[in-house]
Amino acid sequence: MALKTETMVLNMGPQHPSTHGVLRLELEIEGELILSVKPHIGYLHRCFEKHAEAMTYPQVIPYTDRLDYLAAMGNNFGYVIAVEKLLGIQIPERVEYIRIIMAELQRIASHLVAIATNGADIGALTPFLYLFRDREYILSLFEMTCGARMLYNYMWIGGLSHDIHPDFVRKTKEFIIHFRPTIIELNNLLTFNKIFIERTANIGILPIDTAINFGASGPVLRGSGLPFDVRREDPYSIYNRFDFEIPTGKGLVGTVGDCWDRYYVRVLEMEQSLRIIEQAIDNIPEGDVHSAIPKRIKPPKGTVYARVENPRGELGYFIISDGNLNPFRVKVRAPSFVNLEVMGELCKGHLVADVIAILGSLDIVLGEIDR
Amino acid sequence: MKNPEEIFELLKNEFGDTILGLDKDTPTESIILVDSMNINKIGAFLRNNNDLKFDSLMVLSGVDDTNGTKVKDEDGTDMISGGTLSVYYHLHSTNLKHKITLKVSTPRENPQVESTYNVWRTSDWHEREAYDMFGIIFLNHPDLRRILMPYDWEAGYPLRKDYKNPEFYKGMKVPY
Amino acid sequence: MGLLDKEFSDGNIVIARVDDLMNWARLSSIWQLGFGLACCAIEMMATSASHYDFDRFGVIPRNTPRQADAIIISGTVTLKMATRIKRLYEQMPDPKYIISMGSCANCGGPYWEHGYHVLKGIDRVIPVDVYVPGCPPRPEALLEGLLKLQEKIRNESLRKKIA
Numbered sequence: 001m002a003l004k005t006e007t008m009v010l011n012m013g014p015q016h017p018s019t020h021g022v023l024r025l026e027l028e029i030e031g032e033l034i035l036s037v038k039p040h041i042g043y044l045h046r047c048f049e050k051h052a053e054a055m056t057y058p059q060v061i062p063y064t065d066r067l068d069y070l071a072a073m074g075n076n077f078g079y080v081i082a083v084e085k086l087l088g089i090q091i092p093e094r095v096e097y098i099r100i101i102m103a104e105l106q107r108i109a110s111h112l113v114a115i116a117t118n119g120a121d122i123g124a125l126t127p128f129l130y131l132f133r134d135r136e137y138i139l140s141l142f143e144m145t146c147g148a149r150m151l152y153n154y155m156w157i158g159g160l161s162h163d164i165h166p167d168f169v170r171k172t173k174e175f176i177i178h179f180r181p182t183i184i185e186l187n188n189l190l191t192f193n194k195i196f197i198e199r200t201a202n203i204g205i206l207p208i209d210t211a212i213n214f215g216a217s218g219p220v221l222r223g224s225g226l227p228f229d230v231r232r233e234d235p236y237s238i239y240n241r242f243d244f245e246i247p248t249g250k251g252l253v254g255t256v257g258d259c260w261d262r263y264y265v266r267v268l269e270m271e272q273s274l275r276i277i278e279q280a281i282d283n284i285p286e287g288d289v290h291s292a293i294p295k296r297i298k299p300p301k302g303t304v305y306a307r308v309e310n311p312r313g314e315l316g317y318f319i320i321s322d323g324n325l326n327p328f329r330v331k332v333r334a335p336s337f338v339n340l341e342v343m344g345e346l347c348k349g350h351l352v353a354d355v356i357a358i359l360g361s362l363d364i365v366l367g368e369i370d371r
Numbered sequence: 372m373k374n375p376e377e378i379f380e381l382l383k384n385e386f387g388d389t390i391l392g393l394d395k396d397t398p399t400e401s402i403i404l405v406d407s408m409n410i411n412k413i414g415a416f417l418r419n420n421n422d423l424k425f426d427s428l429m430v431l432s433g434v435d436d437t438n439g440t441k442v443k444d445e446d447g448t449d450m451i452s453g454g455t456l457s458v459y460y461h462l463h464s465t466n467l468k469h470k471i472t473l474k475v476s477t478p479r480e481n482p483q484v485e486s487t488y489n490v491w492r493t494s495d496w497h498e499r500e501a502y503d504m505f506g507i508i509f510l511n512h513p514d515l516r517r518i519l520m521p522y523d524w525e526a527g528y529p530l531r532k533d534y535k536n537p538e539f540y541k542g543m544k545v546p547y
Numbered sequence: 548m549g550l551l552d553k554e555f556s557d558g559n560i561v562i563a564r565v566d567d568l569m570n571w572a573r574l575s576s577i578w579q580l581g582f583g584l585a586c587c588a589i590e591m592m593a594t595s596a597s598h599y600d601f602d603r604f605g606v607i608p609r610n611t612p613r614q615a616d617a618i619i620i621s622g623t624v625t626l627k628m629a630t631r632i633k634r635l636y637e638q639m640p641d642p643k644y645i646i647s648m649g650s651c652a653n654c655g656g657p658y659w660e661h662g663y664h665v666l667k668g669i670d671r672v673i674p675v676d677v678y679v680p681g682c683p684p685r686p687e688a689l690l691e692g693l694l695k696l697q698e699k700i701r702n703e704s705l706r707k708k709i710a
Contacts, residue, residue, distance in 0.1 A: 042519035069586035132596035215493030331432035
């Protein structure tokens, strides 16, 4: 007599330690094998787009902080670039340099959390503590600059809220000297750890054409082997002046586009961010960071779509202005929102335990998925 | 790499009347206006044509144009009657590096747009979001449910400009 | 040798009130439900990590509500989530404590006016013991909130839970 089997539906989340917030995954499983995964989102829908319509242009900036709360500088950056494009104003050189240093520091801080939680989710708790130590270092640099640890409201339309502290340059250089060996330490601890490789190599393989069709971006797309980076493709601010590489997944320990590749792209990107900071930190020109801030921000009628490379991928702001003091419509193209869509494809045919590894490698932030 | 005028000409030659016009007034980008019932066909052409290769949909955004007339409801609340809702498609080619924006408009009372689900797989969730926030029906979408709001939300579509929030939801007071 | 030798030289007996002993045991190992909501959850993680070390107060995350003593509402509570939080709270065994972390959980925070899907304060759904202000509160503020909770537990009595 044949054994009768049935599929079972398993709910993972909204309260689950490895869903990075309040995501619910509806897994259809047959034994340990996953047949389909349906993400349910919206548990953190904070009505950003409605707020943006009710606020004036500068008032929206604090709300952009709270989208991707691990990379608040990047969110500010995207928004102010969009509004500046609409206004057509020129930004002082000093502001551009400081913005780029902040955005790259933020990228490192964000990748540190991504790597730490990815490791912690699949059992490596020690790197978590090491990496949070280094993240605190970056947060103290931000705190020195603008007083906040996480949500900065730092980049303003046409300028910055504060100039950098006199000690900032010295401390940032100290950080670079401190952080380079940490990456090697991380590689020894986690990246080339046998158990970690066993858990992530050949798991959740994302072919390149699927990635493009699903609109994936950031480390998820680059992990599949396409060197697509908005900083290079569509250079904003002054990124075209800096020399940096775009790391892609090479399938070093498994197949191209697996979880390990997505993870390793982040490690390599931290190295590149350090390079950009090194090139920028010595060349910050003199100037006033407040000089270009318009007194009255009232963009002309029109639409604009501006995108920046946030740690999680392509962050875009689509703004429609009707010539008033507040935006008519702001739509955010949140990288995690798009990247999470591919989850259903990645998990098919894997085991329940792999869902955690795959989700960790996608590095989602629910704040910007639900907005 | 093609500029918006060339892309507009290409589309006009291929599809004729379903391409409604080219809006060049905006300061930063030109927008091609397209008929809402042919967007799937046009999208497939844009993706598959060797000179265009728009393989990536960056973002799909619903917009309430608020171009109808303001009327008072029977209980005195403001309503918008008539006018249109719009959907914007921002496309990008990873291969040829050019960008284009499409716009379709659909009447507010019966908003229907063809789904582009089978052209760009990413539009799945974007369309669900536009449905959730504006009530735009995407024809042929495989799974058109609310995505961000609760599945049993009955108070309407929150990002419409005349949206009224309910007093209570499941016994919880909603206003401050 | 030291003081302790003399104390315990003749018999291992310590006399205390049951209330004090129970409260001391409870407040020294508050296991929090490992549960993050929004931005504040990252600060909560930072508090548990190497720099601030929540563990020195006996706080460790426990990922099931059935074995947790306290729940930290760390972030914006939406209407969709509020029903789930209520259920999580009901699954926790008594005595249970709630720290409301951050402005959003206290009163809706920046989303108080136009947040059509935001619950304006978790205290509309479940009772709160300690409110920690801030957006997000610094880890030090969360530690202060925990100390306040410990102070509250210290003054409890077995006969009556002090509200």
